[in-house]
Amino acid sequence: MAYREFVSLIHRSTKRDYLARVTQRDKAEVAELAIQYGYDYWDGSRETGYGGYRYDGRWRKVADAMRDAYGLKPGMRVLDVGAGKGFLMHDLAESVPGLEVEGIDISAYAIEHAMESVKGKIRQGTAAKLDWPDKHFDLVVSITTLHNLYISDLFAALAEMERVSKAHRFLVVEAYRNERxxxxxxxxxxxxRAFHTPEEWEWIFERAGYTGDHEFIFFE
Structure with missing residues (x-):
């Protein structure tokens, strides 16, 4: 299991007003809207989610880095767990023409509004139950998704990533290293749903039998 930085550069480039997130509106109210994973989360205001999740090409550098790190070739299969609107899937397919990309996401809204290039390739469902055969994919990735699961589903999702992959796995979760x-x-x-330090996450990975690569993003 290796630590890889594919997503941190994108994460660090985003400006965040942390205090405004809890003072502009009732935080519990906006969280209730966000966890429906509908319009408010994806394309509503910044208070309730992304504030408009639109393709801008930023995931291409991540796709290219994954291609190089995992030796992706035409005909290989990749699964994106928590695919959203399919931006990473699209960029992986462009980075490696002939790559077979599939995705799963809990949000019917995201799937309905997915990029045209990946429509029909994203299933609605949960990371805790991946409806594919054992060892079906050459690479399984999950970007900023698994920390949204309660602990029983989190362990199940990690086991499922192991099960459906025959080669490589990579995930990104949020973590914290200090009180700030x-x-x-x-x-x-x-x-x-899961708030953990890097050491706690690594303990969870070990107990769940997850042997793939990982990355943490921090809110500095």
Missing amino acids: EKVNLMYWQLTC
């Missing part, structure tokens, strides 16, 4: 990062994470998050 913990407070910032709690201020900023809307859908998070």
Whole structure:
């Protein structure tokens, strides 16, 4: 299991007003809207989610890095767990023409509004139950999704990533290293269920039998 930085550069480039997230509107109210994973979360205001989740090409550098790190070739299969609107799927397919990309997401809204290039390739469902055969994919990725699961589903999702992959696995979760990062994470998050330090996450990975690569993002 290796620590890889594919997503941190994108994460660090985003400006965040942590205090405004808890003072502009009732945080519990906006979190209730966000966890429906509908319009408010994806394309509503910044208070309730992304504030308009639109393709801008930023995931291409992540796709290219994954291609190089995992030796992706035409004909290989990749699964994105928590695919959203399919931006990473699209960029992976462009980075490696002939790559077979599939995704799963809990949000019917995201799937309905997915990029045209990946429509029909994203299933609605939960990370805790991946409806694919054992060892079906060459690479299984999950970007900022698994921390949104309660602990029983989190363990199940990690086991499922192991089961459906025959080669490589990579995930990104939110974490904190100190009290400031913990407070910032709690201020900023809307859908998070798992709040852990890197050491705690690594303990969870080991207990769940997850042997793939991982990355943490921090709210500095």
